Amino acid sequence: MKKTQYITDISDGRPVDTLFLLESIEEKKKRQDGKYLHAILSDRTGKIPCKIWGIASQTTEEIEMLGRSLQPGEVYRIRGGAKVYNGDCEVNVNEGVMDLAAPVAIPASEKGEYIYSPVDIKETAKEIQNLAATIKNGQLKLIVSLALMDVGGFYEKPAAKKRHHDYAGGLAEHTLETAKIAVAMVDAQKSFKLDRDLVIAGALLHDIGKALSFEEKGIGFAARPEYDLIGHIPLGITFLERFRDYCDEAIFLHLLHIVQSHHGDHGDVAPRTSEAWAVHLADISSATLRETADDIAGLARGEGKWRGEKGGRPVYRI
Numbered sequence: 001m002k003k004t005q006y007i008t009d010i011s012d013g014r015p016v017d018t019l020f021l022l023e024s025i026e027e028k029k030k031r032q033d034g035k036y037l038h039a040i041l042s043d044r045t046g047k048i049p050c051k052i053w054g055i056a057s058q059t060t061e062e063i064e065m066l067g068r069s070l071q072p073g074e075v076y077r078i079r080g081g082a083k084v085y086n087g088d089c090e091v092n093v094n095e096g097v098m099d100l101a102a103p104v105a106i107p108a109s110e111k112g113e114y115i116y117s118p119v120d121i122k123e124t125a126k127e128i129q130n131l132a133a134t135i136k137n138g139q140l141k142l143i144v145s146l147a148l149m150d151v152g153g154f155y156e157k158p159a160a161k162k163r164h165h166d167y168a169g170g171l172a173e174h175t176l177e178t179a180k181i182a183v184a185m186v187d188a189q190k191s192f193k194l195d196r197d198l199v200i201a202g203a204l205l206h207d208i209g210k211a212l213s214f215e216e217k218g219i220g221f222a223a224r225p226e227y228d229l230i231g232h233i234p235l236g237i238t239f240l241e242r243f244r245d246y247c248d249e250a251i252f253l254h255l256l257h258i259v260q261s262h263h264g265d266h267g268d269v270a271p272r273t274s275e276a277w278a279v280h281l282a283d284i285s286s287a288t289l290r291e292t293a294d295d296i297a298g299l300a301r302g303e304g305k306w307r308g309e310k311g312g313r314p315v316y317r318i
Contacts, residue, residue, distance in 0.1 A: 001077060001104060003113055008045040012084040016091050019104055020078050021114035021220055023047065024161060025070045027063075034060045037067045040162060041078060041091065042116040042220075047167070049309075050078065050091040058097070066100060073218025074103035075114055087305045088298065103218075111219050119169030125155040128176050131183075132204060137197040139247040140255070144201050146243060151211040159210055161223050163310055164287040164294075168221065171210050174286050179203035181282035194274050198251070202258030202279045209236030233260060233267065288313075 005018040020041035028038045028051075037052035054063050070076070079096030082089055093100075106114070128148070135141040148154050155172045159165035165174040182203045186194045209232030214221045226235060236259050244252055254273065261271040264280040271277045288311065295308025295315045304316035 003043070003110075006043050006045040007041070007048045010048060010082045010089060010091070012082055012089060014082045015080075016082055017079045017096075018077070019075050019106070019114070020050075021218075022070060022072050022074055022076050022103075023220060024072050024222070025067055027067050035063050037063060037070070039070070042167075043114050044112060044116060046116055048089065048091060050080075050093060052093045052097060052100070054093075054097045055095055066097065070100060071103060071218065072222040073216070073220040075106050075219070076100055076103055086307075088309050106219075114219060115168055117168040117170075119167070119173045121155055121169040121172065124169060124172045124176055128155075128172060128179070128204065131176070131179055131200060135197045135200055137201075137251070139251065140197050140201040143240075143243045143246055143252075143255070144204050146246075147205055147208055147240060151208055151239065153214070153216070154208075154211045157211055157214045157221055159207065161227065164290040171207060171214075174290070175204055175207060177286035177290075178206065178279065178282045181285050182278045185278045185282065192274070194278060195254075198254055198258065198275045199278050201255055202262075202275060203282060205236070205240065205255070206259050206262040206279055206283060207232060207236070208239060208259070209233055212236070212239060233263070 001019060003019045005016060010016060020043055023040040023042050025037055025039045027035050029035055039050040039052060041048050041050050077099040078091060078093065079099050080091050080093035083092055132141065132144045135144065156168055157171045158167055159170040159174045165171065179200055182199050183196070186196050186199050212235045213224055213227040213232050215224050237256060240256060240259065254275065257272065258276045258279050261267055261269045261276045262280050262283050264271060264284065271280050291308065291311030292313065292315060294310045296317045299305070299315065299317040301317055304314065306314050308315045
């Protein structure tokens with residue numbers, strides 16, 4: 001079967017019958033009895049939610065078994081219909097559940113048809129490496145270089161399962177945005193001086209644990225159990241501990257504090273230095289702007305909604 005539709009072709013009321021990459025799958029409870037499956041589908045043009053209800057004769061146990069059999073990172077035939085629900089277009093699958101028995105093998109040459117990434121990964125990697133090269137403290141520069149090299153897949157992996165920068169190359173893009181915003185804060189301060197090297201190093205490494213939270217599955221990436229069971233901050237701190245002996249103790253502890261506290265008041269440790277606050281504010285700025293842009297993208301001009309899918313905030317398209 002050849003791919004004949006793309007996500008940008010899907011609109012309310014249109015039938016859907018083509019191939020998509022399955023990015024994620026999870027069980028959900030119906031409002032009454034039973035369960036359904038909630039999936040995220042993708043192709044090179046974007047992502048779309050998909051609800052797999054199954055046919056009326058299927059039991060809850062059969063839906064659960066189907067959910068366990070579906071493999072994120074594989075391509076499946078999706079047959080159903082598009083519907084706008086709460087302002088967002090989604091695909092609903094009923095009888096088409098029978099087409100989900102097995103993934104569809106695709107040629108390596110067609111892999112790009114199913115991977116959504118609005119990022120120039122090579123250019124992002126180049127910019128990150130150029131920014132890291134401006135760190136004057138040789139110890140911090142070495143730690144940043146080794147960490148980004150040793151963690152594996154940093155430039156290709158997503159930053160989240162379904163919120164900001166949740167696509168291939170999203171982790172590096174978010175990291176670069178955070179670092180650029182944080183550096184702008186350093187440059188904006190005239191009455192006092194922030195440690196530019198620590199701000200850059202902290203920004204470039206603040207989400208290093210996310211690279212440990214995803215792994216390659218099929219032709220895409222899927223979250224490892226650690227994503228939910230441990231969290232990317234503890235993973236990042238544990239990973240960075242291997243570089244403790246490469247740096248002055250006080251500087252290294254400050255770096256760890258920046259990474260540990262980058263969630264601000266919502267984290268286990270709140271920022272206690274100006275450098276930590278700069279990275280936290282830059283991080284939340286990058287995430288919020290990306291989520292808002294994604295939520296606005298699906299709206300018509302003059303349309304708004306009280307709760308965007310990504311950010312959960314009110315949005316409006318001018």
